[in-house]
Amino acid sequence: MMNQRRSSILCPNCRKLISVDEERCPYCGTRNPGSRWKNNLWTRGFRNTDQYIKAIIYVNIAMYVFSILLDPLSVGHSANPLAFLSPSNKSLFFLGATGTIPVARFHRWWTIVSANYLHGGIIHILFNMIALKQLAPVALNEYGAYRMVSIYTLGGIVGYLMSYVAGVPLTIGASAAICSLIGAIIYYGKSRGGAYGQALYRQVGAWAIGIFVFGLLVPGINNWAHGGGILAGAVLGIALGYQEKRRENLFHKLLAGICVAVTLAVLCWAVVSAIAYRLL
Ligand SMILES: [Zn+2]
Known part of the structure; x- marks a missing residue:
């Protein structure tokens, strides 16, 4: 040796x-x-930082597939494309959908984490993952992989806290976390300025307005989670700083490590407890 x-x-x-x-x-x-x-x-860390984005997408897909396998006979197959291949409500509840019903009535606080990784159908997860694949590389580039992971995780949690406080009964989806990336990118673009910052600010700001308008027109969209996510993302961007201001340091790595550990622990608990419920 x-x-x-x-x-x-x-x-x-x-x-x-x-x-x-x-x-x-x-x-x-x-x-x-x-x-x-x-x-x-x-x-x-991963040598290729794209792996962080892929990991988030894989976890979302794994949770979606599992939510279908958990209760396969009740999977939605209606003609409504939004409900196509939708996991049953029972399955989503036990895997950690959040809102006032699970949190206030059943004391399932951990669902403010797990709900970020659950989806109500193939169109829902597809749209969210496409948005994630567009936005996450921008956030990763300007904030670094660790801060991107922290903004994504904490922004999603804050978004669902806001929607809980607002009284949304039952909700799921990665969009609160994705909105936090939008908030962080908007802050970055505004703060950096210049041609590049201005362009990002305008482009991603238009996304935010689009999401807001879509949320007003389409019923069942959790505007509180979206708004909370965008706000939290901007605040986290200010608090954590971006690469041009401050390179990522060990604190950012530690924070991201805690975010990943808590997320994995909650998702493992969600899966194990959902299997246990199904067997009992
Ligand atoms: Zn050094």
């Missing part, structure tokens, strides 16, 4: 090549950059 202690590593913060036994990173000053707590699989 080679002596690993003398090898070099990438600083977990600035990703420059340094010696593993360095006490401080000579480039960014991070203490003990070689420590296992600071330099691990998570802080090193």
Whole structure:
């Protein structure tokens, strides 16, 4: 075996090549950059940052497929395209749909996380994933992958908190989280300015207006979750900063790690408890 202690590593913060036994990173000053707590699989991250977006999409698809498999005999197959291949209400409830019914009546607080990964039909998930695939790369580029993950997760939670406070009884979908990316990009465009910032601000601002108008015209759209998501995304963008102002640091990585851990724990609980309910 080679002596690993003398090898070099990438600083977990600035990703420059340094010696593993360095006490401080000579480039960014991070203490003990070689420590296992600071330099691990998570802080090193995916080499290809698109993987973060793909991971979110895969989790959404997996939850959707599972919501259908959980109660396959009640899957919607009506001519209404919005209800096509829709999981049953029972299935969605047990996998963690949120709103005043699950939260206030059944004390299922964790559903403000799980609802972000549930969808009511093939058109619903398709539209949301197309929007995510358009917006997430912009947010990832300007904020970095870790801040994008945190904005997406926390924005979705705040969106569903707002809709709960507003009294929406039962709701699901990734759009609250997607709206938080919209809010963050709008703030970025406005704050950065210039031709590029202005263009982003106008383009994504038009998305926000479109969503708002769509929500007023089409019944059953959770405007509170959308509005809450956009607002939360903008506030998170201000609080966390974007790449041109402040590069991503270990705090951003830690925050994103907590977001991912909480999301995975909640989704695992949702799946296990839904299976248990079905078997009992
Ligand atoms: Zn460094």
